[in-house]
Amino acid sequence: MQVASRAQSETVGMVLLLGLVVVVVTVGGVAALAAVDDYRDDAPLVELDVTVDGSNLTLTHRAGDSLRAGDVAVVTRSEDTTTRYSLGADGDINRRATTSESQFGPGDSWRPTTPVGFDGTDPYLVLVVHEPSNTVIHRAERTLGAVTETPGPAPTPRPTTTTTSTATTTSTTATTTATTSTPPESTAINGMHVEDRTTDAGGAGYRVDYDVTAGPDFDRVRVTFENRDSSWATQTVTETNARGYATYDIGAGVGDRYRITVAALDADGNVLDSRTISDVADGDNPDGNTGLPESNDPAIRGAALIDLTQEGAAYELNYNVTNASNLSEIRVEFDNLDAPSTTAELSGTEPRGTIAGYSAYDGTEGDDYEATIRVFDEDGVLVDRRVISDVADGVDPAGNDDLTRASSPSFEGTIIDDLSMTQADYEASYNVTDRAEFGRVRLWISNEDASYAEGIYENTDPRNTIDDFAAEDNGGTFGMAYHIRLQLLDADGVVVDERIVTDDADWTDPSGNDGLSRAGSPALDSVSVSDNSQTNRNRVRYRVDYDVVGTGEFAEVEVYFRNRQQPQASGVVRSTATSENNLEYTETYGTGDTYDIEVRVVDDDGIVVDRYVLSDIAGDKNA
Numbered sequence: 001m002q003v004a005s006r007a008q009s010e011t012v013g014m015v016l017l018l019g020l021v022v023v024v025v026t027v028g029g030v031a032a033l034a035a036v037d038d039y040r041d042d043a044p045l046v047e048l049d050v051t052v053d054g055s056n057l058t059l060t061h062r063a064g065d066s067l068r069a070g071d072v073a074v075v076t077r078s079e080d081t082t083t084r085y086s087l088g089a090d091g092d093i094n095r096r097a098t099t100s101e102s103q104f105g106p107g108d109s110w111r112p113t114t115p116v117g118f119d120g121t122d123p124y125l126v127l128v129v130h131e132p133s134n135t136v137i138h139r140a141e142r143t144l145g146a147v148t149e150t151p152g153p154a155p156t157p158r159p160t161t162t163t164t165s166t167a168t169t170t171s172t173t174a175t176t177t178a179t180t181s182t183p184p185e186s187t188a189i190n191g192m193h194v195e196d197r198t199t200d201a202g203g204a205g206y207r208v209d210y211d212v213t214a215g216p217d218f219d220r221v222r223v224t225f226e227n228r229d230s231s232w233a234t235q236t237v238t239e240t241n242a243r244g245y246a247t248y249d250i251g252a253g254v255g256d257r258y259r260i261t262v263a264a265l266d267a268d269g270n271v272l273d274s275r276t277i278s279d280v281a282d283g284d285n286p287d288g289n290t291g292l293p294e295s296n297d298p299a300i301r302g303a304a305l306i307d308l309t310q311e312g313a314a315y316e317l318n319y320n321v322t323n324a325s326n327l328s329e330i331r332v333e334f335d336n337l338d339a340p341s342t343t344a345e346l347s348g349t350e351p352r353g354t355i356a357g358y359s360a361y362d363g364t365e366g367d368d369y370e371a372t373i374r375v376f377d378e379d380g381v382l383v384d385r386r387v388i389s390d391v392a393d394g395v396d397p398a399g400n401d402d403l404t405r406a407s408s409p410s411f412e413g414t415i416i417d418d419l420s421m422t423q424a425d426y427e428a429s430y431n432v433t434d435r436a437e438f439g440r441v442r443l444w445i446s447n448e449d450a451s452y453a454e455g456i457y458e459n460t461d462p463r464n465t466i467d468d469f470a471a472e473d474n475g476g477t478f479g480m481a482y483h484i485r486l487q488l489l490d491a492d493g494v495v496v497d498e499r500i501v502t503d504d505a506d507w508t509d510p511s512g513n514d515g516l517s518r519a520g521s522p523a524l525d526s527v528s529v530s531d532n533s534q535t536n537r538n539r540v541r542y543r544v545d546y547d548v549v550g551t552g553e554f555a556e557v558e559v560y561f562r563n564r565q566q567p568q569a570s571g572v573v574r575s576t577a578t579s580e581n582n583l584e585y586t587e588t589y590g591t592g593d594t595y596d597i598e599v600r601v602v603d604d605d606g607i608v609v610d611r612y613v614l615s616d617i618a619g620d621k622n623a
Contacts, residue, residue, distance in 0.1 A: 043135040050126050050140045056115040059087075059128065061108045066288055067130070069093065069110075070100025075127040076116055085112045103287060187215035187272040191290040192262045193382060194277050201340060204233070204253030204281035207245060209382045210262045211292040212273075214242040219267040221246075229256040243292075243379045256281050297383040298327040298351075298375050302401035305371050305388045306495060310446050310454040313342070313364040313392035316356035318494045320403055321375060324351030329376045334358045338367040352403075354493035360392075362451075367392050394446050394483055408496040409438045409462070411488055413514030415608065416501055421562050421570035424453060424477035424505035427467035428486050429607040431516050435462045439489040448502075449480040463516075465606035478567060480505055507562055507596065517609035522554040522578075522601050527612045529599075533591050535619040540569065540587040542618075546599060548578045553603040560600070561585050563618075565593040591619035 046064035050057055059074060061067070069088035076083050085091060088100035091112040104110060116124070128138040190211040197205035208223050220238055223246040227233035233253050237246040242264075258281055263274040279286035301320045308314040317332045331347040332355050342360040360367075369392055375384040390397040404410075415429040428443050440460045447453040457466050481504055488497040503510040517523070530543040544559050556576045563569040569590035575583050594617050601610040 043130055043133040044137060046137055048128055048138040050128075050138070056111060057126065059110045061104055061106050063106050066103050066105035068100070069098045069102040069104050071130060071132050072104065073129045073131055074110075074112070075129060077125045077127070083116070090114070105288075186213075187218040187264045187266075188213045189262060189264055189273045189275045191292045192275050192277065193289045193292060194260055194279060194286055195382065195385075196279055196281065196283055196285050198254055198281040198283045199340060200254060202249070203251040204248070204256060204258070205250075206248040206258070206260065206279075206281075207382070208247075208260060208262060209245040209292055210243070211294075211381070212242040212264050214264075215272070217266045217272060218242060218264060220265050222261075222263045222265055224259075224261045224263070226259040226261070227253055227256050228259055229253075241379065243381055245381055253281050292381055292383060294377075294383075296323050296326055297377055298323040299384045300373060300375055300386050302403045303373055303386060303388065304400035304403055304495065305390055305397055307390055307392060307394055307396050308444060308456070309365050309392040309394045310444070310456075311365070311451045312360045312362045313367055313369065314359040315369070315371065315390075315392075316354055316358065317371060317373065318354050318403055319373065320352045320401075320494075326378045327351055327375065328378050328380060330355070331374045331376070333370075333372040333374070335370045335372065336360060336364060336367050337370060339364055342367075350492065352492050352494065354489075356493070365392050365394075365451075403494050404496045405437075407434065407437055408490055409434045409436075409488060410497045411486075411499065413516045414486055414499045415513045415516060416484060416486065416499075416503070416510055417513075417608070418503060418505060418507055418509050419560065420478050420505040420507050421560075422478060422567045424480060424482065426482070426484065426503075426505070427465055428484070429465040429516055429605075430463070430486060430488075431607075432462040432488060437490045437492075438462050439491045439493060441466070442487045442489060444485050444487075446483040447477065447480055448483055450477060453477045453480070461605070463605050463607070465608075467606065478505055484510075516607050518553075520550060520552055521603055521609040522548050522550045522552075523610040524599065524601055524612055525549040527599050529597055529614060529616070531616055531618060531621055533619040535591045538589050538591050540585075540590045540593075540595075540618045542585045542595075542597070542616075544573075544583040544585075544599060545581050546579070546583070548601060551578045553605075553609075554578055555602045555604045555606070557583075558600045558602060559583065559585065560596075560598045561587075562596045563587075563590050563593045564596065566590055569593065593618055 044065035044067060046067065047062040049060045049062055051060065070086065072087040074085045074087065087104055087110055088098050088102060091110050092098060093102055093104055093108050093110050124141065126140045127136050130137045190213055192208060192210045195207045197207055199205065206225060210221060212218065212221060220240050221242070223237045223239070225235045225248040230253060233250050233256065235248055239246060259276060259278050261274055261276045264272045266272055277286050277288050298321050301322045304318040306316045306318060308316060313336065315334055319330060321327055321330060329347055329349055331345055333345040334343065336342040342364055344358055346355045346357055348355045369390050371388045371390065373386045374382055377383045388397055409432050412431045412433045417427050419425040419427060426445065430441055432438055440458050442456065442458045443466050444456040445454060459466050481502060484501050484503065486499045487495050490496050501510040501512065525547040527546040532541040532543055533539060534541065542561060546557060548554055548557065556574050557580065558572060558574045560572045561570055569587050571585060571587065573583055573585050594615060596615050599612040600608045603609050
């Protein structure tokens with residue numbers, strides 16, 4: 001909002017008085033000006049610039065501290081008009097509307113929403129005021145088309161400073177001199193990254209990674225964790241490495257305000273350069289974190305969080321990292337947001353692989369999780385970080401990266417057979433191509449209605465069958481819904497192919513099955529089924545005759561008899577003979593019921609490569 005009036009607050013009145021003095025001093029000498037502008041210790045250190053474009057002005061942040069927009073006012077004054085603007089309410093930063101919490105930092109530009117209205121003749125005095133410290137941090141005289149600069153004196157640089165004014169405000173401060181470049185031979189802080197690792201159980205915690213260009217005068221780095229609410233909780237850590245990290249763990253201080261300063265010192269303890277970030281210890285990283293740039297830093301190329309939840313939350317992380325020669329470690333923190341006691345951190349050192357082994361107690365299924373991935377370089381510095389959110393429900397989060405390579409193995413075909421008769425019974429068959437990087441096949445099955453009927457199974461054969469899973473000791477599961485995942489893992493343990501199905505355990509196969517027979521696979525040459533059931537004695541009897549050709553890979557023939565009306569009257573018979581003239585199935589009851597009969601030829605990998613299916617009413621002599 002603009003105020004076209006001479007009536008101002010006490011603070012702005014002081015500012016205008018200073019402005020009038022500046023105009024006088026412009027004529028009378030610089031010495032008097034220095035006496036007026038006594039730069040306060042709590043004022044920010046910045047380099048600003050004001051330019052005029054048309055009838056409006058632009059305020060540009062060149063270097064120094066970041067400013068909270070709500071703490072800064074711009075005052076323009078001509079001979080007849082004084083107007084005050086707030087950076088947080090009366091304009092935009094980088095063409096985006098601002099709020100009082102917006103940050104105005106190096107490289108940013110601010111323009112008022114309403115043009116200033118320069119008339120092209122009268123000079124305008126432009127003052128930039130930092131209101132918490134009641135300090136004029138920049139002044140200039142401007143007219144349209146004219147460039148009459150009347151800046152105040154550059155303030156004396158301070159070792160550290162911060163622009164934080166409340167317990168809830170976080171900001172970053174780059175507290176070097178307000179120069180535009182640093183000579184290469186001088187010590188300078190390139191960057192610092194503050195990670196807030198505060199938890200309710202562990203108290204305030206921080207990790208600070210830093211990178212310093214060490215000139216000939218560099219001796220050490222001092223990291224100060226200043227608790228502004230409890231001075232006893234302030235700690236200082238000294239490191240001799242120019243690139244490294246420091247940690248803070250006090251066991252208390254949750255919610256306290258902290259000012260964290262990284263300072264590069266010479267041998268006499270003089271501060272050569274420093275940088276400060278303010279934060280509230282609440283577990284959220286502060287604003288203003290900078291990177292620690294090195295072109296050869298390892299970085300996360302891809303990541304996939306695999307949700308293996310069944311009875312309790314369970315996870316693993318698949319990942320790939322670039323610039324692996326500089327990698328020291330990759331860590332993943334599995335953070336349960338609903339049950340913090342189950343939070344755990346696991347790590348690995350391989351540039352591409354799997355971090356596995358996280359599981360929580362029963363009852364954590366359905367909890368909200370955050371998996372935080374951290375990559376550390378050879379100096380132990382945190383150089384990359386990613387967070388993946390998920391609900392522990394057995395379904396992978398959206399947005400997982402594809403970690404397959406051109407040389408990765410893949411499924412040529414898969415079969416998931418529903419063999420449920422009296423209870424749930426499945427088997428899964430598969431064939432893998434491009435086996436040079438093959439690791440193993442993993443099948444995990446989750447009962448959506450009964451958690452006790454779940455399990456994970458693995459097989460290291462690239463062509464095989466995982467059978468009888470979900471069948472043992474799981475009575476009463478017939479008809480229940482199952483979530484089945486058949487996963488192909490490469491030699492690094494990374495999932496590179498997968499088939500997922502949801503199916504009711506009801507003897508009906510899910511859609512999408514492939515054929516896995518090969519040129520040399522055995523096959524049925526002939527098959528016949530005879531119904532010899534005796535209805536007067538309520539006795540079911542079937543006879544199966546068959547011949548198999550191509551017996552080089554033959555293992556057995558299995559025949560399933562499923563009674564639709566009375567599943568308990570179902571059964572299976574098997575034979576390893578390639579020719580059979582009297583394979584018999586009998587049951588002491590069930591005549592008049594419908595039987596689904598399936599004759600299956602199994603090869604020496606346990607895979608069904610041929611089958612014959614029919615239905616029959618037991619006792620009608622029509623099979």
